[in-house]
Amino acid sequence: MSAHSPDEVKKEIKVYIGIFVALMVLTVLTVAASYLDVAIAIGIVIALLIATVKGGLVALFFMHLKSEKVLIYLSLFIMLIFFLALMILPAAMQANTFQHNAD
Amino acid sequence: MSVEIPYITKPRPDTGLTNGKLGVWLFLASEVMLFGAFFSSYAYLRAGNTWDDFAFGRPGIEIAADAHADEHADEHAEHATDDHHGDAHGEATAHGGHEGLSTPLQPSIPMATFNTIVLIASSVTVVLAWASLLLKNFGRFRLYWGITIAFAFVFLVVKYFEYCGKFAHGFYPKTSPLLGLYFLMTFLHVIHVIGGIIVNGYLLGPGSKMWKTDPERFTQRIEVAGLYWHFVDLVWIFLFPILYLLSG
Incomplete structure (x- = not known):
């Protein structure tokens, strides 16, 4: 974060409150979505999508990732590659098991 | 004589970052990998399996869908090496999941939802506490920081009752691999919450004296501790739907 004038901080506080409201709404949405009568695969996609949006809001605004330095983005990018490999x-x-069974 | 450590409050010119900030982000990146390994294990266990698959036939487990018990047993016998059999009855249990106690975690959804709200609220109070320091309002900081710690305790109390409920029903980490992972992931998260309480408690108590001697450095500490606390919230945001809501 750059220099913080009191006016800027007060503006930021308003943003934080807005994000808080958005996170609450999304939490209600997540729970409501779990009651939808959909296949489990679609349920997982919906739940993960909402969780990603919520996580994104926390990371971008509360953790200030929306205006961070390049070195942090670079570190997180490297982390992301390993994380995706893990997932x-x-x-x-x-897929290997399916292939094995098909054979 | 004391040696001054550089870049504690003034950012390093080439990176634009202070030691603390870069350090905590690298730490959090390693934490993502720690939790990621368990998320990955969970995805592997869940792919093609439902909670019933793991719970059925184990001692001390009550499954509401008893009527299907024999079918499940047959399926297990027929498809011992076949992973895609879960698709069909996975859907069935997901639909019936909210109608009764069909999986160990479904009764915990209200508690887990409450804890989600508690953690998100604590994340907001953390950033408001930091903003209060930027506005030089130490009293307001103490209020928000104290509320954050109180929320963390509330989270732990709710978690305690959740675990007690599991044990009362005979659900232990040893009961099934999925339950084992549930306890592992949630308890790892609990340890992080406890760690947060210790650090944040220090910064509220004895550590807060630094505000008088070196306010800039204290603000930096609060920002770094705050980043960690947001991460604890972030992990829960993913644990909540994956473990509880999709427990069908």
Whole structure:
């Protein structure tokens, strides 16, 4: 964050309150969505989408990632690559099992 | 004689970052990998399986969908190595999930929702506390920071009752791999909450003396501690839907 004049900080506080309201609305939406009569796969996609939006709001505004320095973005980018690899692993293993069964 | 450590409050010219800020972000990146490993394990266990698959037939487990018990047993026998059998009855249990106690975690949804609200609120009070320091309002900072710690305790109390409910029903980490992961992931998160309480408690108590001697450095500490606390909230934002809402 750059220099903080009192006026800027007061503006920021208003943004924080707005984000708080948005997070609450999204929490209600997440719970409501779980009662939807949809297939489990679609349910997972909906839940993850809402969670990602909520997580994004926290990271961008509360953690100030919307205006951070390049080195932090770079560190998180490297983390993201490893994180995605970690998340793809189970899917890859499943695909391998399917292939194995097909053979 | 004391040696002055550089870049504690003044950013390093080449990176534009202070030590504390870069340090906490690298730490949080490593934390993402720690939790990521468990999320990945959970996804692998859940793919093609439902809670019933893991719970059925284990001692001390009550499954509401008893009528389907025999079918499940047959399916297990037929598809011992076949992972995609979960698709069909996975849907069935997901639909029936809210009608009765069909999985160990569904009764905890109200408590988990309450805890979600508590943690999000505590995340807001953290950033308001930091903003209060920027406005040189130390009294307001103490109020918001104190509320944050109180919220953290509320979270732990609710969690305590949630765990007690699980144990009362005979659900233990040893009961099934999925329950084991549930306890592992939520307790790892609880440890992070406790860690946050310790650090934030220090900054509210003895650590707050620094505000008089070096306000800039104290504000920096609050920002860094705040980043950690937002991360604790962030992890819960993902744990909540994945563990509880999708527990069908």
